[in-house]
Amino acid sequence: MNFQDMILTLNQFWGQQDCIIAQPYDMEKGAGTMNPATFLRALGPEPWKVAYVEPSRRPADGRYGENPNRVQHYFQYQVILKPSPDNIQELYLESLRQLGIVPEDHDIRFVEDNWENPSLGAGGLGWEVWLDGMEVTQFTYFQQCGGLECRPVSGEITYGIERLCMYIQKKDSIFDINWVGDVTYGDIYHQNEIDYSTYNFEVANVEMLFNLFEMYEKEAMAVLAKGLVQPAYDYVLKCSHTFNLLDARGAISVTERTGFITRVRNMARSCAQGYVNMRGGLGFPLIKDESKRQQALQEFNEKGGQQ
Amino acid sequence: MAKYLLEIGTEEIPAHFIDKALAQMKEIVEGALSQQRIAFEEVRALGTPRRLALVISGLAEHGEDQSEEVRGPAQKAAYDAEGKPTKALMGFAASQGVSLDNLSVKELNGNAYIYASRLIKGQKTVQVLPEILSGMISALNFPKFMRWGDLDFKFARPIRWLVSLLDDEILPLTVAEVAAGRESRGHRFLSQGVFALASADEYESSLEKQYVIVDQAKRKTQVWQQIQAIAEKNQSTVEPDEELLEEVTYLLEWPTALMGNFKESYLEIPEEVVITPMREHQRYFPVRDQAGKLLNRFVTLRNGGDRRLDLVAEGNEKVLAARLSDARFFWDEDRKQPLEAYLPKLDKVVFQEKLGTVGDKVRRIEGLAAWIAGVLQAEAQVKEDTLRAAHLAKADLVTNMVFEFTELQGVMGRYYALECGERPAVAQAILEHYQPRFAGDQPAASQAGAFVAIADKLDTIAGIFALGIEPTGSQDPYALRRAAMGICQTILAQDLPLNLEDLVIQALSQYTYVLADEAAAAKVLAKIMEFFAARIRNILSDEGHRYDVVDAVMAVPFARIQQVKERAQALSSLRQHTGFQKLLAVFTRANNLAKKGEGGKINPALFAEEAEMALHAQVLATQKAIGGVKEKEGLAGVILSLSNLADPINSFFEAVMVMAEDPAVRANRLGLLQAVVDLTKDVGDLSKLQE
Structure with a gap:
């Protein structure tokens, strides 16, 4: 199965489970969790099911295309099921079957791994899924997001699709993955890895990036003050990526580091609260059962929003 | 007599949660049944990653009246x-x-x-048992809890099914919106899935047919036997590793051992580097030949049968190969520059937000280690090695290898030091300065290693305490208790004549930038000494000294930890000695009376009774002799010679009215008793000793 077919298969499978098949969010981010389709939608009482491919950028992980397993840009396949259904593990295993991985032929384990993202104020408990000893998926029950308790809890499944594909295609290097026809992953992305590694580590204009961080942060808070949650969140994502670039450039000293993370977290937290208030103001329209919707609204109003 | 089965079916519970959960389940239910006076023969707690079960056999129908x-x-x-x-x-x-x-x-x-x-009236078992069980489930204490779906209920991982059978009847029970029935589930991939249990009695045998060995002891034995068998078949051995064995046992329901290989050339890198990714990251057992030499093989356990074991082995080999390839790259890369060259990077690593970087810490360790070597008048070479080791102790933290495999801190420091031509004693001290790493580990064996170990650990304690952070209950994020224990063990193991208080003062003197003034420093000093006292108490208790002996020796000041230990040993060994018992019998009275006096000078002219003159003479004789006794016979000798005071004290109390009307006479007699008490101070506060 080629890389492209894997994505199509997963889209097909999760689409059949009534997941919205979303497109990647058009902004740089370190992980699929930061897509508003996860970070914001995991908040509040409304149900939500979504699946999407997310390009993930981690400037510090670049290796100039020389390491067969490590790159600064890769893809995650992200699924959110909210509330987490009782058969979530079975669904996941079924999706592996669809990819041609017969669990009976392998050793599949759910090994404890808890996930935490301090700059998003988010964390959860779950596992990394091992396929014959290789970590291929991160499986998390969100407990907190943007500093708020998640009620209901979202189940998050994050496939490392390159890893899975390398396994399925028996390739030792990410760049040898067959994408489609005779085109490889390396054909498409290898030069990018070299160029971005060079840019991230050597070229990025540090002074400009520091300025941008300040500007983005100001804009995020100003936009949020006008109650425009997602436009504000866009600037939080920009701040986060700018911070990652500065970090890769080695421009952030140890003492400054926690300060920057706290600034991003505070913005993310404000967006999270703003989002829940906004959805409450709309009457939580995604809750289609009228009595449940009324109940959720009543709880929301009793708390006076989630301030 | 009935048999009852509870099975809590879950998603995969973390391996290290299970053993403690099972122990709690058994304890809580046994306690609750006893409280209800419901007789039972045995409560067994059984578990796998996907189920926590209780089997109660010989269960009475109702509680006794x-x-x-x-x-x-x-x-x-x-x-x-x-x-x-x-x-x-x-x-x-x-x-x-x-x-x-x-x-x-x-x-x-x-x-x-x-x-x-x-x-x-004793209550009917069927009436009280559901409540006992749901109470137990809610009371289980896990290291971490989670919620799932839209429930508020918290557990280690989501509960997906419940079996509750009293013999062959369902005993209704609902937890986390899951209603109990007789449907259990077998092995995820090998079994038919959901299956019905006919009765509690057939639980284990039915599960085994569904490819689940629910009894952890039995599973563990099988795992180990399979490991042994596969090693033997390949003319090799696997060393016993209880911790890994237990973890693996709780990671699977149906074990099948398999052996994998890796490129022989990876054996050229240090053994620890090969073993760490195997053991810590992949839970593989390393394999050795009959002579103990590491082989390019590993044993791992599959949660399942032997179908396509070749695929499973191949996959695991691939993962390990990638990790070992990284490890070799790090090994080659890290050695391109000497250890010393890594030091500037330490100024970019935070030790503690308010205490500065690891680079700052290294400079403090150097200062403190040098002070220790100086006070102990170490030989010139040891001093030099100590300083060098302190200088390089943390350099490996910023190497690629330790960044990736943090468990190898110190181990890599030693290798890299040797590689770049440092003296072997320096390399060894770098390794040893982390010791003891865990309870039961050996403290540093070399002098330089011990000095740097004490300096490193004490610097952390001093810095964190200076910030006003103290370990409380289960909260000890900087592992300060272990650090303090480690210091005590290191000092005792090498019998280093260090004055503990001086040592702490020295450590605190490097934190003037955190401590506001001398008063603040004095406060922190007192806190740290108290903290050490609690650790020393633990050490003494662990060595088997009774609590009253511990109280007695800790009630008087000490300079060195060894003193406390000697006192405790002397008191414990002589506590039953008849002469000493006689002394103790009168000591409390003497001690209580002495407190009423001012402890002024004794005036022999004021003695009237023969008994008090005799006691005085004995006190004088003991005062004179005691130094020599201590030197020759140790504290045990001191205690024995103090015991000779028992008879004169007894006669004194019989013949003399201590609280005489004449204030001068009274003060003199109280002073004499104080002199007696003072004589015992070197052993401990004897009034704390119980009969």
Whole structure:
């Protein structure tokens, strides 16, 4: 199965489970969790099911295309099921079957791994899924997001699709993955890895990036003050990526580091609260059962929003 | 007699949660059954990653009845002049729910009272058991809890099914919106999935047919036997590793061992580097030849049968190969520059936000280690090695290898130091300065290693305490307790004549930038000494000293930890000695009286009685001799010679009225008793010792 077919298969499978098949969010981010389709939608009482491919950028992980397993840009396949259904593990295993991985032929384990993202104020408990000893998926029950308790809890499944594909295609290097026809992953992305590694580590204009961080942060808070949650969140994502670039450039000293993370977290937290208030103001329209919707609204109003 | 089964079916519970959860389940249910007086033969707790189960055998149908007697009004108040029951009596009987015929009269302290005898019926097991079980499930304590779906219920991982069977009947029970039934689930991939259990009795055998060995002890034995067998078949051995074995046992339900290989050339890198990714990251058992030499093989366990074991082996080999390839790259890369060259990077790594970087810490370790080597008048070479080791102790933290495999801190420091031509003693001290790493680990064996180990650990304690952070209960994020224990063990193991307080003062002197002034420093010093005292108490208790001995030796000041230990050993060994017992019998009285005096100078001219002159003479003789005794015979000798004071003290108390009317005479006698007490201070506060 080629890389492209894997994505199509997963889209097909999760689409059949009534997941919205979303497109990647058009902004740089370190992980699929930061897509508003996860970070914001995991908040509040409304149900939500979504699946999407997310390009993930981690400037510090670049290796100039020389390491067969490590790159600064890769893809995650992200699924959110909210509330987490009782058969979530079975669904996941079924999706592996669809990819041609017969669990009976392998050793599949759910090994404890808890996930935490301090700059998003988010964390959860779950596992990394091992396929014959290789970590291929991160499986998390969100407990907190943007500093708020998640009620209901979202189940998050994050496939490392390159890893899975390398396994399925028996390739030792990410760049040898067959994408489609005779085109490889390396054909498409290898030069990018070299160029971005060079840019991230050597070229990025540090002074400009520091300025941008300040500007983005100001804009995020100003936009949020006008109650425009997602436009504000866009600037939080920009701040986060700018911070990652500065970090890769080695421009952030140890003492400054926690300060920057706290600034991003505070913005993310404000967006999270703003989002829940906004959805409450709309009457939580995604809750289609009228009595449940009324109940959720009543709880929301009793708390006076989630301030 | 019935058999009961509870199975809590879950998603995969973390391996290290399970053993403790099972112990709690057993303890809570046994306690609750006993409280209800419901008899049972045995409660077994069984578990795998996907189920926590309880099997109660020989379970009685109901609790035993218990009769209880309740005292009512006095007989005088119970009947009126005509012998008829009074209101008080009738009220009492009604309140106890008994008829007047069931009352009796009994004497208490010479008065006659009315007693009601009441029978507390034992409750039916089927009625109380569900409550006991749901209470137990809610009471289980896991290191971490989670919620799932839209429930508020918290558990280690989501609960997906419940089996509750009393013999062959379902005993209804609902937890986390899951209603119990007889449907269990077998192995995720090998079994038919959901299957019905006919009775509690067939639990283990039915599960085994569904490819689940639910008894952890049995599973563990099988895992180990399979490992042994596969090693033997390949003319190799696997060393026992209890911790890994237990973890692996709780990671699977149906074990099948398999052996994999890796490129022989990876054996050229240090053994620890090869073993760490295998053991810590992949939970593989390393394989050795009969002579103990590491082989390019590993044993791993699959949660399943032997179908396509070749694929499973191939996959695992691939993962390990990638990790070992990284490791070799790090090994080659890290050695391109000497260890010293990594030091500037330490100034970019935070040790603690408010205490600065690891680079700052290294400079403090150097200062403190040099001070220790100086105070102990170490040889010039040891001093030099200590300084060099302190300088390089943390350099490996910023190497690629330790960044990736943090468990290898110190281990890599040693290798890299040797590679770049440092003296072997320096390399060894770098490794040893992390010791003891865990409870039961050896403290540093070399002098330089010990000095740097003490300096590193004490610097952390001093810095964190200076910030006002102290370990409380289970909260000890900087592992300060282990650090303090480590310091004590290191000092004791090498018998280093270090004054603990001086040492702490020295460590704190490097934190003037955190401590506001001398008063603040004094406060922190007191806190740290208290903290150490608690650790020393632990050490003494662990060595088997009774709590009163520990109290006695810790009640008097000490300079060195060894002193405390010697005192405890002397007291413990002589606590039963007849002479010493005699001394103890009179000591408390002497001690209490002495407190009333001012402890002034003794004036022999004021002694009137023979007994007090005799005691004085004995005190003087002991004072004079005790230094020599201590030197020759140790504290045990001191205690024995102090015991000779017992008889003169006894005679003193018999013949002399201590609290004499004449204030001068009184003060003199109290002073004499104080002199007795003072003599014992070097051993401990004897008044703390119990009979």
